[in-house]
Amino acid sequence: MNKNKNSKRRQELVAIAARLFCDQGYETTTVRTLAAEMGIQSGSLFHHFKDKQEILFAVIESGMLHAMEIARQALYEAKTPEARLYALAQAHLSTLLQDRDAHVVAIYEWRSLSDLSRAHLVELRDAYESIWREVIYECQQAGLVPDDQGLRRRLALGALNWTVQWYRPDGPLRPEDLAQTLVDMLLGRTAVAAVLPSA
Amino acid sequence: MNKNKNSKRRQELVAIAARLFCDQGYETTTVRTLAAEMGIQSGSLFHHFKDKQEILFAVIESGMLHAMEIARQALYEAKTPEARLYALAQAHLSTLLQDRDAHVVAIYEWRSLSDLSRAHLVELRDAYESIWREVIYECQQAGLVPDDQGLRRRLALGALNWTVQWYRPDGPLRPEDLAQTLVDMLLGRTAVAAVLPSA
Amino acid sequence: MNKNKNSKRRQELVAIAARLFCDQGYETTTVRTLAAEMGIQSGSLFHHFKDKQEILFAVIESGMLHAMEIARQALYEAKTPEARLYALAQAHLSTLLQDRDAHVVAIYEWRSLSDLSRAHLVELRDAYESIWREVIYECQQAGLVPDDQGLRRRLALGALNWTVQWYRPDGPLRPEDLAQTLVDMLLGRTAVAAVLPSA
Amino acid sequence: MNKNKNSKRRQELVAIAARLFCDQGYETTTVRTLAAEMGIQSGSLFHHFKDKQEILFAVIESGMLHAMEIARQALYEAKTPEARLYALAQAHLSTLLQDRDAHVVAIYEWRSLSDLSRAHLVELRDAYESIWREVIYECQQAGLVPDDQGLRRRLALGALNWTVQWYRPDGPLRPEDLAQTLVDMLLGRTAVAAVLPSA
């Protein structure tokens, strides 16, 4: 089995698997279909991945790692608490769009992970959420949002995650609008001059 | 096959199926497991349902019908726009908790429905969402929220739906708190006296 | 799965499996081949047996149970120590011939049994060998064979078991001759009037 | 492919294969396992052997050639018929112990040989058995055993072969005891002063 986990080839295969798992679901996607879409024989799949299950893990992990990376980059440039919250929301939407397949799979197929895989990914997820926790805490300290027991944060993240269910990048809404409206809701603004002024 | 779709027996079977589909997923739950939990043999299942797929349909339909019913009852008693919005949010949470299995299945297994089943359920869902659309429109008319192109509504509903991922009824948060915070966010309030005032 | 372990049907299937395992080996015999020879589909096999492995167990167990039964019957009628030894040898040869398939499989495929199955069959085998131990002990007590540390018994049993490698029932040798020669060797006789005087 | 069939390297590989085939069985031992134990990659195996099957042949052939060699050496020094019989039995046990892996494989995996391989090995086996035939004939001529149609020879050889099933070199029995008891049984003696005189 090919142990080079970051090889270009492997990343391609993971991306293809992400698309198929997203479109058809993990259980419904057969390894034969996976292989066919990858342009190899079904037996060859198992040189790259131990298991069908390991493919699922690789897909979800790749999405999470990318989310983390984008979030860190976004925060690197933003200075004020509000700007950081906005940047984080936009980064979240950004990876939700760029790596949509992987994130949809993460949501839908979480259950199909092995216990071990899940434990590893829970760590990644916790690390990501702690970034959000921190940024919102900064907003609180700045008096932008008077209190938070994590409830608003959770609702806001949920609202964002749920966008994969209905948001289409080719529709009239821009990601920036989503991010702005969400920040407004989080900070308790009525969003007077909100989205789509020209519509 | 039992054509009496609302029989007590059938409702029991649907509830059992909902639980299993929720816990294990539709694809992973075998007809034999379903039958075993129902106390019958696998062959007998097909006297009640044409298909495995029809069981899935019945599960999701039951959740949606119940959601609609609860929403209508809640609105029946609420008069002001804000009260109606609050009532609707609470009704949504209420069915999300009462019929959690069915709603989780609806979210996760939507893809596994046949085209015909899905089309029928889309109608139900549209009917339900039009209730939300209407109530928020009333709020706009009352000047509570200056504009809305559906974005806030969608974000709010998404936030609510996502609660099935993390909300636990036996935790410290009461459903009323969730509903209140959500209404605050929707209406652009800073939620000064927010959650858990008595705790 | 059909739990009626002694059903006529099951015994037929076991006999067929014994033949195939004997001819081709356990690993080499596919479940499809098994099913084809049984006149059913490969999937149907698993109504009768949980596993391919369980079929192997059933084959070997059947041979052992039959061996025990025949030995007990033979001893039931034999009175003197020597007669009992002779009866036992002949019973051994008898089951070796009647249930040749099963016994060959027992010898060759012992390794392919699961640990659990093997443990159960070891008990059966021990019970059978204790019969031999007892009968030879009677011979010693009668002064027919002066000593035995189990060595002669083991060599004799080994000689008998090995007959499945070369003995053919349609050849010139009669089972009685085998049994007689073996008893002679065990008791230290020169077998003056030995086999096939007319050949 | 390495044509030097007697190279030191090749003999090492054959010995490793013998051990694995003996422990796990031919069918169950994968080419990858073989290669891993040999410290090479699976693809490299096929530089040394054409086939997996050829490895099996090499294993069994090596055992047989060694058996023949030891037997010839033993007979070279023994003069009287009885001494020669004893020497042969001991040589047989000797190779059974020294080359146990190969001989166990010969017994168990005979079936897995290709027809061609088997034919070649049958010749070797016949050559070996003719040695036994000859030595026993000498005993008959010397009046040590009055007659033999091959039956006693076969039983005795079977008893010896079967020892691989139960004999452990680290147990209390010495190979000489086995050989002596066997000769006694063959020659029809009661083995008064038999095994373990010193124990």
Next chain:
DNA sequence: AATGAATGAGGTTTCATTCAT
């Protein structure tokens, strides 16, 4: 309504073998 044996297509995975490097 219920049973449960039987189906048969299709699932994941293994494995001996090849071949370009």
Next chain:
DNA sequence: CATGAATGAAACCTCATTCAT
């Protein structure tokens, strides 16, 4: 001699579904 990715056939087993009883 050695590698290791790729092959592709075939292995065991599962499972929704049917049907005679």
